[in-house]
Amino acid sequence: MSGLRFVDVCAGAGGLSLGLEQAGFEPVLLLDKKPVACETLRTNRPGWQVLEMDLLDFSPSRHQEVYDVDLLSAGLPRVKSSATVARSDSDAELRLLEATVYLAHAVQPRILVIENVPELVDASAFEPIRDFIRKELDHLGYRLRWFVLNAADFGVPQNRRQGLLVALKRRHFDAFHPPRRTVAEHLSVGQALRRSMATRGWRDADRWAAQALDVAPTLVGGSDRRGGADLGLKGTKKAWARMGVDGGTVADDVPGPDFVWDPGQGRDGMVRITTEQAAILQGFPTDWTFAGKKTARYRQIGHASPPPVGRALGLAIRAALTASEPPVDGYTPAS
Template structure:
């Protein structure tokens, strides 16, 4: 089992797949329904087999190379919604989760990884799904673990908790241990972005970075029906303001030498982040190109699983499968 293989569904911008690639996994198939996300995947990895399709319509029998893989991974979209939206979308959300488990039944991977919001692991909202997954996976011969990781503990400059389900065939599961943090000190927003902020000669970049000493709030991509290129709900915007960032919109370019950072003037005196900078806060490498228009690019980033977390999970699963 030297070369481990995986199928990734709801691949989005490829954050989870990129992390798994770094951990030594080779993709057999990546699936997503979004035009821009599929173009992002093909742009960065032309050799990857990318299928544009809805998970609910995916038939693995039409793609035999998806069988007999070591891992099935699913990074389902994270959407922050108001109460009405939650009521209207909750059914579809659960259908996607169940589809990932049913797909494990169909293709028989040695391991299954499902990533979503932190409440996936413990909230009453997902109790029915956890019970469904327990019964289905136990029947299929898996043991499993529910847990929560914070991307900040893996060098990502963002407070981003992720709810995770890892299921592994009983033969290998005893050797699995959830990944442990890779950093002892969290990377701050200022530390992560100071070099970028200086790149066009902004004179206040160092002063701004010196006060941006905490990790970023969770990036939220929104859905296609609502949510634009801003940095999240009101509570998140207030946290961004404390970091000297205008979170009500994203900038088209990094500040130049003439921009004056003046927090006392309110929103207009704060710096705006670019889409590329939010990708850095999500842990994407600088050479990973996110395609599409500004809002579409930010939506992909906000929904993505940070690659450093995907790598840590991949290494933990690989270690178990190779035991």
């Protein structure tokens, strides 16, 4: 099967879109309201149609190409655990989720993918949201599959659990199976970053990498309304410290030859990662560039969906669409 087309809303820095492209999907339209994210997308893929617009203001009737797509995908801002369908209009995250479901009403893709917090899959606090989605999509002929994937199982050196909804038109549902892990062993932070840590001649790069044996804790992009870039909250910073990394900031460059790595001396003796290294920990290829200043770049990276997960998901969706297509002239489409 060829020529599978998708629309990606709340596309951010393009992690999910890139993964779907790697799985053989062609983007028809990418939408995001943040100028810096749109600049990132246009810089890396000048041929993609990128629309800078809030999803809440998007009218598909003005973009007729979105009506003929196989897949509608959305890596949405994280819905809060306290959210319910009966909420105030100030709950922007839930409004975006609802807007995505209503867009599926208009676009009628064969498959809808929503990526969000893992608790959305089965936590009781999210039952009203799941019920809303089910009621809105059921009469359109969709069946829903909820599951959680961990990016570490797909070669990403990060413990990042993602809640996924894949809603499929009924004729495709039985053929879809969530992607299985693609690696037998998780890739550690030391393995992933050793080479980049040594690029300026840091003599302790190998020694540091040899003890950084865990996957990274979940990178958190944080809010646009608070201060500069750091690697997460208190517990996350402690996990980084156990690997000799200062999680309280993001570096402008990797260590030089004279840097003395001595975690016993506190933060000043710890190494710091760069935005480029954060992108590696998210599974982005090294030639994918991010627009904006350091904090803006890091936030795009921290909010992104890891491309290897998007690729695995795209391949699973592609397989389902292929398997459920009727034979043509006596032949079954190749996978």
